Amino acid sequence: MMSTCLRSALLACVFTLLAPSADAQCNEYDLMLLCDSADMVDNAVSAAALQCAFNPNPESCFIASLTPTLPTMSAGCISCFAAEAPCVLGNCATTCAFGSQEACDACITSNCQSSFESCAGIVDLDGDSHNNICDCDDNNPLQYPGAPGTNEGLDNNCNGLMEVSEIAGPTCDGDLNGDSIVGVSDLVAFLGEFGCMENCGEADFNGDGIIGVADLVFLLGNMGTFC
Numbered sequence: 001m002m003s004t005c006l007r008s009a010l011l012a013c014v015f016t017l018l019a020p021s022a023d024a025q026c027n028e029y030d031l032m033l034l035c036d037s038a039d040m041v042d043n044a045v046s047a048a049a050l051q052c053a054f055n056p057n058p059e060s061c062f063i064a065s066l067t068p069t070l071p072t073m074s075a076g077c078i079s080c081f082a083a084e085a086p087c088v089l090g091n092c093a094t095t096c097a098f099g100s101q102e103a104c105d106a107c108i109t110s111n112c113q114s115s116f117e118s119c120a121g122i123v124d125l126d127g128d129s130h131n132n133i134c135d136c137d138d139n140n141p142l143q144y145p146g147a148p149g150t151n152e153g154l155d156n157n158c159n160g161l162m163e164v165s166e167i168a169g170p171t172c173d174g175d176l177n178g179d180s181i182v183g184v185s186d187l188v189a190f191l192g193e194f195g196c197m198e199n200c201g202e203a204d205f206n207g208d209g210i211i212g213v214a215d216l217v218f219l220l221g222n223m224g225t226f227c
Contacts (some may be wrong), residue, residue, distance in 0.1 A: 044069040047065065067143020088108055091111040
């Protein structure tokens with residue numbers, strides 16, 4: 001059976017950090033299909049591998065086999081699978097047929113994985129060890145499947161839900177003494193800085209370089225805020 005080997009080559013989570021080439025054959029929908037319907041793709045590839053193992057033209061055979069079983073996958077993406085058929089059969093057929101699963105995976109990874117990734121446009125742009133197949137934002141290393149929440153309002157773990165650990169917590173602008181409430185002690189600290197014209201620090205709430213009336217209005221507007 002070569003299906004798991006092919007799937008491992010396709011879905012391995014650590015890839016060379018490369019920008020996707022302009023001629024990447026798998027489009028955004030293809031990547032979603034590979035993520036959300038991995039078992040279906042795996043079964044189709046497995047069937048094609050069995051059907052085409054002894055075909056004199058395995059690449060054409062793969063295209064003919066996969067096209068009807070994966071009707072929503074683009075022809076370009078299917079061609080990437082097909083292009084790897086000769087590579088796998090030429091380099092790893094004996095290993096995958098008679099060796100261990102680990103040996104099969106290692107053979108395909110060493111010989112065929114990089115060319116498939118290049119063809120398909122599978123990359124890890126943000127270097128978080130999760131490629132763009134299931135990474136919901138491959139430009140943000142804080143977002144990937146299984147990522148911990150950062151309370152920044154991001155879907156960190158890419159499950160499509162906003163969980164408690166991901167919801168942005170309340171800000172505490174005006175809490176100058178760090179007691180998690182904007183209160184009288186903060187007002188006292190602010191008044192001690194009132195009129196500052198240089199290097200005014202965190203009491204310069206509007207960032208205009210001075211601590212003045214605008215900052216006082218801001219602080220009063222936040223009085224009583226818990227965070």
